[in-house]
Structure formats: structure tokens, C-alpha cells
Amino acid sequence: MIWGIAAFVIWAGAWGLNVRLSHSALVQSRAGRLVVPAIFGVTVLLVWECTVRGLQVPGVILPPPSAIGARIAQEGPTLWADFRQTFLKGALRGYAIGCTAAFLTAIAIDRSPFLQRGLLPVGNFVAALPIVGIAPILVMWFGFDWQSKAAVVVVMVFFPVLVNTVAGLKATEAMQRDLMATYSASYWQTLLKLRLPAALPFVFNGLKIATTLALIGAIVAEFFGSPIVGMGFRITAEVGRLGLDMVWAEIAVAALAGSAFYGLVALIETRMTFWHPSQRR
Amino acid sequence: MKAVLPIAVVLAVITALWYVAAIWLNAPWIYDQAVRAEAEPPTFIQLVPLTMDQDRPVLPTPHQVAAELVKSTFGMSVTSKKSLVYHGWITISATLLGFVMGTGFGILLAVGIIHNRAMDLSVMPWAIASQTIPILAIAPMIIVVMNSMGVQGLVPKAIISAFLSFFPVLVGMVKGLRSPDRMQLDLLATYGASDAQALWKLRVPSSMPYLFASLKVGIAASLVGAIVGELPTGAVAGLGARLLSGSYYGQTVQIWAALFAAAIVAAGLVAIVSWAERRTLKRMGMAR
Numbered sequence: 209m210i211w212g213i214a215a216f217v218i219w220a221g222a223w224g225l226n227v228r229l230s231h232s233a234l235v236q237s238r239a240g241r242l243v244v245p246a247i248f249g250v251t252v253l254l255v256w257e258c259t260v261r262g263l264q265v266p267g268v269i270l271p272p273p274s275a276i277g278a279r280i281a282q283e284g285p286t287l288w289a290d291f292r293q294t295f296l297k298g299a300l301r302g303y304a305i306g307c308t309a310a311f312l313t314a315i316a317i318d319r320s321p322f323l324q325r326g327l328l329p330v331g332n333f334v335a336a337l338p339i340v341g342i343a344p345i346l347v348m349w350f351g352f353d354w355q356s357k358a359a360v361v362v363v364m365v366f367f368p369v370l371v372n373t374v375a376g377l378k379a380t381e382a383m384q385r386d387l388m389a390t391y392s393a394s395y396w397q398t399l400l401k402l403r404l405p406a407a408l409p410f411v412f413n414g415l416k417i418a419t420t421l422a423l424i425g426a427i428v429a430e431f432f433g434s435p436i437v438g439m440g441f442r443i444t445a446e447v448g449r450l451g452l453d454m455v456w457a458e459i460a461v462a463a464l465a466g467s468a469f470y471g472l473v474a475l476i477e478t479r480m481t482f483w484h485p486s487q488r489r
Numbered sequence: 490m491k492a493v494l495p496i497a498v499v500l501a502v503i504t505a506l507w508y509v510a511a512i513w514l515n516a517p518w519i520y521d522q523a524v525r526a527e528a529e530p531p532t533f534i535q536l537v538p539l540t541m542d543q544d545r546p547v548l549p550t551p552h553q554v555a556a557e558l559v560k561s562t563f564g565m566s567v568t569s570k571k572s573l574v575y576h577g578w579i580t581i582s583a584t585l586l587g588f589v590m591g592t593g594f595g596i597l598l599a600v601g602i603i604h605n606r607a608m609d610l611s612v613m614p615w616a617i618a619s620q621t622i623p624i625l626a627i628a629p630m631i632i633v634v635m636n637s638m639g640v641q642g643l644v645p646k647a648i649i650s651a652f653l654s655f656f657p658v659l660v661g662m663v664k665g666l667r668s669p670d671r672m673q674l675d676l677l678a679t680y681g682a683s684d685a686q687a688l689w690k691l692r693v694p695s696s697m698p699y700l701f702a703s704l705k706v707g708i709a710a711s712l713v714g715a716i717v718g719e720l721p722t723g724a725v726a727g728l729g730a731r732l733l734s735g736s737y738y739g740q741t742v743q744i745w746a747a748l749f750a751a752a753i754v755a756a757g758l759v760a761i762v763s764w765a766e767r768r769t770l771k772r773m774g775m776a777r
Contacts, residue, residue, distance in 0.1 A: 223607070226607045226610070226611050227606075227607040229607075229610075230606045230607040230609075230610045230611075231606065231607075241610070244607070244610040244611050245610065245611050245612075245613075245614040245615060247611070248611030248612065248615065249615065268634075268637060269634055269637065269638065270634070322495050322498075323495070323499070324495075325492050325495040325496070326492075326494075326495030326496050326497075326498055326499035327495075327499055329492060329496055330496060330499055330500065330503075333756065337709075337751070337752045337755050337756075338709075338712055338713045338716050338751050338752070338755055340625075340713060340716070340717060341716060341728075341729075341732055341747070341748045341751050341752075342748060343732075344732050344733065344735065344736030344744055345736075345741070345744055345745070345748075347736065348547075348736060348739075348741070349547070420620065420622075420623065423623040424623045424624075424625050424626075427623055427625065427626045428625055428626075428717055428720075431629070431717075431720050432720075432733070432736055433736070439626070440626070443626055443629055443630070444629055447629045447630055447633045448633075450633075450637075452630065452634070455627075455629075455630050456630075458626070459626055459627055459630075462622065462623050462626050463622040463623075466622045466623050467618055467622065
């Protein structure tokens, strides 16, 4: 009962605070824009903790955040090993290979409108398909270790990056290309100095979509078979043992890794496309 | 129609590459058999037909997949456990239920967000951040936890689907409901329209293009959710279960057939949404 009241009081208090904050002048500043969602996030965690304790929800259904935090602190080495196997070995390598391959393919088909007209609808179609389904096939071909996970990631990130890069290479205007022509620039000069920089916002859009796909691909591929280390393996294994606090710990790590990866790509984007209107403040 | 020829050429090239890859990948097994039988290794001409119709090929050829697809779609009674219609329907029903739940919840939350500033500031950053989280990773947990609470079958899978389709709809609808410009909102204010009237008569109609764009993303994500949701239950029924049981028993033809069935279902669902989009936007005079 105490816990229920505490949950309600925390919720109401934080909500009132947020309502006041969001109508005050503080919100105009950068700090205010961070404070409000931060209060909301902390409130959700506190209410979760109080509700689980108050209703005495068994840990096999929903562990409280404190138990998950304790598990993260306790199982640090295991979590790090899983992270290294799934993210650093599987997802990152697949991401690098897939994005490079897609980028080079886009440049290769750039000179042929015929290939573009043929490949783009197919690429768009494939991008909407449930590609994770090829995971069992690739696990069969490349074995249980990280190679098969990287292969799944390559296939998953390839088409979004390809479609976006091809769209980006079309983003220059006739005037700009005419200017390059009056400079008597060659195809490669035009490509390097005008069209690739102009394509960057589109390329980064594809790269950002691909970050999430890479992590999903690497984790789901482990559901079909993996060595005894890896985030997907740990999740299925611990679910089987009803060690839900460990599952949540893995999910927290996955969420952090996913957000950090996305943030990193977004940071590189702001550095490289500082001239684009969407980056102006 | 100008695009038909290039697409046909690209598809033909892909099919040709597929056959070449099938010969290359299936050949080692033939050589292996020849060595075991202590026979002469076959020449290339003898080899090619042998790679076309193996029982458990490393890479099934396109005609094997097509034959399996036709056989398990039309050649079985619909209630048979080998019928792809049976498995496809299970996946589609979970997809649709999850899609409806996710879309409904996403729209409701979007309406709340545009009307309440505190909600906008607190929820929106988390909704955007959640796009970067591999949500599919929690699929096994949802299934098992719901199972231990006594909920089985359709609903747990639908919840995963709803989770995946909810975020695109939320983000798209917040953008869409905010798309009317200041002038239009001011006009409604001079008419003395209430918030609800402004919502129904201005915001909802002008959000339609955004809604349909996110519905297309959402339904594709829903299908992925339903398929992945079928994995941890240990291959009971559905397209995901077909994938998993195929991978357990080395039935590669079955995996590929299930994969293509999933692709056809995805294409069909997206096509239905696009059709609804064209009809609606045309009736509303928004067709491009």
C-alpha cells in the first residue's frame, strides 16, 4: 500500500513539475530541453520500482529496475563479452562491409540509367521485406560464429544505404552540373567535388537507418544458432532459465549501444554536412 | 511502363546468378558422394543436372523454391500443417492485430502530444530515442512472460508487432497533425472552433499523407515482429516457425519457400495500404 501511494505521489509530483517547467522560460534553453525528458525517464523508473514492490510482482514476470542495475554491476564481464561478440564482431563488421558495398554499388550503377531504373524498384521492394528471415540460411552457410551474424547484417543494411545513396547522387541541380561542365570537369571530378558532397545528407540518412538494422540483425541471427556468448544467445538462454533481470540487463546494454552508435553516426553527419540547411541553428 | 524492361533484365540477371551460385555451392556434395562411392568425379556437364534437384541442397535452385511454394500453397488442404496458407494466415492475423493495436495507440498518443506541451517535451525525445533501440531483442522475453501469465497464441506476437509499428505511426502522426500552418489554425480560432473541432476538421484531414506514409512502414515492421515473435515459442506455427523448423532439420527448400511466402505477404500488405492511400487521397483531393 505504501509503495502504491509512493508511486502515485512521485508520478503526480513529477508530472506537476514537468507541466510547470514546460510553461516556464527555462524550456527555451538547451538545459531545459534536456531536463524535462530526464525527469520523465527517472519518474518511469521510480514508478516501475514502486509498482513492482507494491504489487509484489514476481521477478520472473517483471524485475524492478534496482535488481536490473545490480545485475549489470555484478555481471559486467559477461555483458562485456556478449557485447564484444555481438556488437564489435558481428554488427560493426557487417555494418562496415554492407555500407561500403552498397556505396560502391551505387557509384557503379550511377553511370547507367538503365541499371538504375531496374535496380531501384527491386531495391525499394527488398528494403520493405522481412530480411531477418534469411538469418537461418546464412547461419547454415557461415557457421555459428560471428561471420554468419556479420553476413546477415551486410544483407540487412545493403539496400537502405544503396537506395539512399542513389537518390543522393541525383540531388544536384542542372545549374550546378552545368557549372562543373563549363569548368570542363571530368566525370570523376564532378563526382568527387560536387555530387558526392551533395549526396552526403542522403547517404547519412541511409547510414543512420542502418545502425538500428545492424544491431537487430546481429541479435536476431543469434536466435538461430550461436556460440555460447553473444547478446541474442544470452537473451534466449536466460529467458529459458527465467533469469529476467539478466535479460533486461542485456536489453539495457543493447539500447545503450544502439543509441550510442546512432549518436556517433549523427555526430559525424553534423561534422560533414555542416553546410546543409537542416544543420543550421 | 518504361521501367518494365530494366526491372525484367535485372530480375533475369539475379535468377541467372542464382543458378550459377547453386551449381557452385551444391557441387561439393556431388564430389563428396563420388569420392565415397570411389567413382570417377563427374565432369562439369554431368555435374550441372545433379545440382539442380537435390533433396537438401546448400542453395536450392529457383525452380525448386517455386515448386515448393506452389505445392505447399495450392497442393495442400488449407488446414494441413504443411500448408503455407495455414502458416501464412497465422502470421498475418498476428500482424494485423498488432498493426491495429500499434496504430491506434500511436495515433492516440500523437493526439495527446500535440495538445499537451508537457507530454510533448517529456515523451517525444524518448519516442525518438527508442527508434535507435533494437526492440526485437525483447521479443523472446515478451513471449515467455506472457506465457507464464497464461496468455498464449496470437496476443503475445501481436504485442511485439504493435510495439514495432507504434513508433513510426507516432512520429509520423505528430508531424502530420502539426502540418497545418499558423494561418489555417488562426482562421479556425477566429471561427471560435474548439480544440476538438480543430482536430477533426483541420488537423486530421491534413495529416492523412503522413499517416499513410507511416502506415506503410508500420505494417512492414509489424510483419517482421510477428515472424520474429514466432521464433522463441519453439516452432509451433506461422511463417517464422517454418523458418526455424527448416533450419533445425536442414530443410533448405522449406526455408526458402517460407522466406518467399513472407516476402509475398509483405508486398501484399504494403500494396493494400498503398491502394487505400491512393483511394483516400484522391477522394480528399490530395492526390499528387
